[in-house]
Amino acid sequence: MxxxxxxxxxxxxxxxxxxxxxxxxxxxxxxxxxxxxxxxxxxxxxxxxxxxxxxxxESKEFVFIGRTALPQGFRTMDLTTNPNYVQFHPDKIKSEMPFFGRAFSGVGYGGDAGLHFEGTPQEFTVEKGKRAYKIKAVVRGDKDTYTLLLSVFFEGSATLSISSNNRSTISYNGDIFKIEKKEVK
Structure with a gap:
């Protein structure tokens, strides 16, 4: 057993x-x-x-909201607590971006510190690259002409560079979003 x-x-x-x-x-x-x-x-x-x-x-209607500003010759600035945006439309571009950097002629001391302008784009082109869309817009404001170069990566993050005749070029990192329509009451 x-x-x-x-x-x-x-x-x-x-x-x-x-x-x-x-x-x-x-x-x-x-x-x-x-x-x-x-x-x-x-x-x-x-x-x-x-x-x-x-x-x-492709609709050419969106808003860029910056997270950081990268001024030339200065440190990176956090924008998460500062309201800022650039609205893109085929017939109008409106900017309410802060500016950190050097101003040349035509900008008064202690005056408007931001890149606040609105106008019809003289040029508005969109090209699709290997990694991102390249958007170029030229807008004539009241006192200056602004060239906006926006690189939108396929997942929605973006880099915006704004140059003008009277200020040094500044870049922003952020994202693009759909423009929210305001309800009329």
Whole structure:
């Protein structure tokens, strides 16, 4: 009986090991399937964001909101607490961006410190590159002419550079968004 009980114990042991291996492989497969679906969800969100960005850029109606300002010769400035934007329309561009940098002629000391202008773009071009859309707009304001170069990356982040005749060039990092229509009450 001793031999039979040993054989039975070995058989039970092999069965337990086999069941354990099957259970572990199922657990790993389930975990891998969930990981794969998370990756697929992430890719789906990325593709959806790229489609939204493409639609905004092609419509030429969107708003750029800056997160940081990068003035020439000065440190980077955080803009998250400062209201700022540039609204792009095919027939009008409006800027309410802060300015940090050097002013040359035509800007009074202690005067308007920002790049506040509104006007019909004399030039408004959109080109799709390998990594980003390149948008160029030229707007004549009351006192100056502004050249805006906007690089919009496919996921919606953007870099805006504004140059003018009377001020040094300044760049901003930020994002583009759909212009929210105000409700009329």
């Amino acid at each position: 001793n031999i039979i009980s040993k054989i039975l114990k070995m058989h039970i042991m092999k069965t337990k090991v086999a069941v354990l291996l099957i259970f572990l492989s199922l657990l790993m497969t389930t975990g891998y399937a969930q990981e794969k679906s998370k990756r697929q969800l992430r890719e789906g969100r990325k593709i959806e964001k790229q489609k939204q960005t493409a639609a905004l850029v």
